[in-house]
Amino acid sequence: MTATRRRLRGAMLISATMAAALVVSAAPAQAHGASVPVVLSAGHVDVIEVEYEDGALELGVHDDTVDPGVHRHHSDVVFVVKSSAKTTVPADPAYAFLGSAGAPVWILPQVQNENLLWAGIATEELEDGVFEGDSVDLTVQQLISAPSSGKVAIYTENLFGLPTVLANSGDGLPDAVELPVGDHLHANWAFSKAGVYLLKVKASAVLAGTTTVVESDSVQLRFVVLP
Helix, strand or coil: CCHHHHHHHHHHHHHHHHHHHHHHHHCCCCCCCCCCCEEECCEEEEEEEEEEECCEEEEEEEECCCCCCEEECHHHEEEEECHHHEEECCCCHHHHHHCCCCCEEEEECCCCCCCCEEEEEECCCCCCCCEHHHEEEEEEEEEEECCCCCCEEEEEECCCCCEEEEEEHHHCCCEEEEEECCCEEECEEEECCCEEEEEEEEEEEEECCCCCEEECCCEEEEEEECC
16 A cells, blocks of 8 residues: 555545544434434535425435435434535625634535535425415524534625625524525525534414414524534
8 A cells, every 4th residue: 555545545534534523422322213314424414404294394414425315313313514614704894704814714615516515405396375475584593513613604695796794603593594596595504614403493484364374493503613
């Protein structure tokens, strides 16, 4: 084995060991299904899929990293942000919400990169006419835990590269995002430091023609950001 291959293999083993350790630390005391969480690190996944069944909103994960795709519970899943997602905050002042220009930031991008998770938010299962305005609100309620001074931001970019911030723990939560029904949203998920993040979210809506508010249970999204 050449020295280059030994170094590469060693780096891969270190990364795998670190990922395993972080996943164990991120795992909840109780899981919905398997005792070992499913670790997702590349491919398309709806990190939040909103459904409405039996008069209640429900949040789940739609995993398209396998064929056919499967539905999972958030308590069974860990989302991994690979080291290759690491970049730097642009000098453009419009991106100041990510931190100081040139500072490190890890981003799961809005546009697909086959080596990283392509994290979507789906309301495709929701039908027209059920909710007022044919929309639901996704509320990012709380960053339950993060590395010291770690922040999470979710934002989109238009064709001119200008960002629209959907949620940002850096200026305080909760933040609410209005989602049209029957839609599929891809955004940038940005993390300011390596480590484990637990993000608490829920969905709510008003039933059409009423003042009745329906809400999902809160769920926790678990992200492991590798250095």
